[in-house]
Structures are given as structure tokens and as C-alpha cells.
Amino acid sequence: MKINIRVKTNAKSERVEKTGKNQFKIWTKEPAKENKANLSIIKIISRVYKIPKSSVSLVRGLKSKEKVFEVDLGEKK
Numbered sequence: 001m002k003i004n005i006r007v008k009t010n011a012k013s014e015r016v017e018k019t020g021k022n023q024f025k026i027w028t029k030e031p032a033k034e035n036k037a038n039l040s041i042i043k044i045i046s047r048v049y050k051i052p053k054s055s056v057s058l059v060r061g062l063k064s065k066e067k068v069f070e071v072d073l074g075e076k077k
Helices: 035-050
Strands: 002-010 015-020 023-026 057-062 066-071
Touching: 002 035, 023 035, 035 057, 035 066
Parallel strands: 002 023
Antiparallel strands: 002 066, 015 023, 057 066
């Protein structure tokens, strides 16, 4: 399943807000440097869906605030 995410980096606290069926706004404490924010978002998504981090991959938006992630729910335990 693909999910669209709007990212806010350097936030005071981590937060997730569902804005549509497969759309989220995510606030992360990490900066948008050296892939830190993307790795933090993967960790947050894996907690939201209760799946391993390896089941979440970035499809589009490596250096953008608008990102698309592929979430494999088939490995859900």
C-alpha cells in the first residue's frame, strides 16, 4: 500500500496526523540532513502500522517535504 506524507522537520515533538485515507502529516525532531528525517519517518510509520521497519520503503521524495512510502502490511505480525 502506498501512503502520501507531508513532513515537518526540526519539530519540538514527534507527531502523526491522518489527513486522508492514505495521507498523513508527520512531525519529526530530526533535521532534513543526511537522510535523518527519512529514517525517522520510517520508524514512525512502522510504529503506526505495527510492522517492522524493513516493511517500509521510500518510493518518491528523497529530498522533498512531500513523500510517498510503500508499506508492506503482508508481514504484519
